[in-house]
Amino acid sequence: MTSTRSSTSTEIRWAEPGELPGLAAVEVAADGLFAQVGIAFPAGTTMIEETGDPSRVLVAGDPPIGFAMIGWVDGTVHLDQLAVHPGHGRRGVGGRLLEAVCDHAASAGSAAVTLTTFRDVPWNAPWYARHGFAVLDPAEWGPELAALVAHERDLGIDLAPRVVMRRSR
Numbered sequence: 202m203t204s205t206r207s208s209t210s211t212e213i214r215w216a217e218p219g220e221l222p223g224l225a226a227v228e229v230a231a232d233g234l235f236a237q238v239g240i241a242f243p244a245g246t247t248m249i250e251e252t253g254d255p256s257r258v259l260v261a262g263d264p265p266i267g268f269a270m271i272g273w274v275d276g277t278v279h280l281d282q283l284a285v286h287p288g289h290g291r292r293g294v295g296g297r298l299l300e301a302v303c304d305h306a307a308s309a310g311s312a313a314v315t316l317t318t319f320r321d322v323p324w325n326a327p328w329y330a331r332h333g334f335a336v337l338d339p340a341e342w343g344p345e346l347a348a349l350v351a352h353e354r355d356l357g358i359d360l361a362p363r364v365v366m367r368r369s370r
């Protein structure tokens with residue numbers, strides 16, 4: 202039964218094209234975690250629906266219980282979204298997806314991985330910090346990163362203080 206699988210038996214792999222639509226439900230369920238810290242996203246802001254490219258998406262499990270969506274920003278691999286269905290949360294799946302993203306970045310020749318996240322939400326910046334990420338000062342943002350932060354603001358995602366983080370590989 203999927204819900205009792207340990208994280209070690211949850212395979213991390215690239216998404217199949219037909220799996221992308223189903224990942225929106227995983228992202229919406231994961232976003233529900235933010236309600237406990239008073240953050241509710243505007244409707245229609247799921248990231249996974251922005252891509253039809255499975256080569257940008259790593260998934261955990263079959264059917265997927267979590268995913269990481271990546272892209273390139275200023276010549277660096279950027280984590281656009283990371284989500285684990287809360288029914289399978291806190292078993293290490295998110296951490297393993299994050300390590301898979303960093304492994305991919307290394308093999309793809311990226312010097313680092315960047316991301317944007319909430320500064321004070323326990324499973325955001327503090328969690329990434331435990332995985333080796335550090336806050337990147339605005340002076341160190343490249344033009345695409347700065348545009349991405351502005352875009353998030355336009356979408357209304359900056360509902361609480363946000364930070365850019367980076368981990369060198």
Ligand SMILES: CC(C)(COP(=O)(O)OP(=O)(O)OC[C@H]1O[C@@H](n2cnc3c(N)ncnc32)[C@H](O)[C@@H]1OP(=O)(O)O)[C@@H](O)C(=O)NCCC(=O)NCCS
Pocket residue numbers: 231232234282283284285286289290291292293294295296297316317318319323324325328
């Ligand atoms: C962030 C996320 C992907 C982590 O997935 P996961 O599979 O639970 O991750 P792990 O099991 O590797 O790590 C869980 C750790 O996150 C933190 N965490 C998770 N849920 C938490 C909660 N409700 N309250 C406090 N800390 C929490 C804890 O440090 C936890 O470790 P612990 O269980 O030992 O205390 C998942 O919580 C999620 O999808 N969140 C919503 C979407 C999101 O915030 N994505 C990242 C945005 S940039």
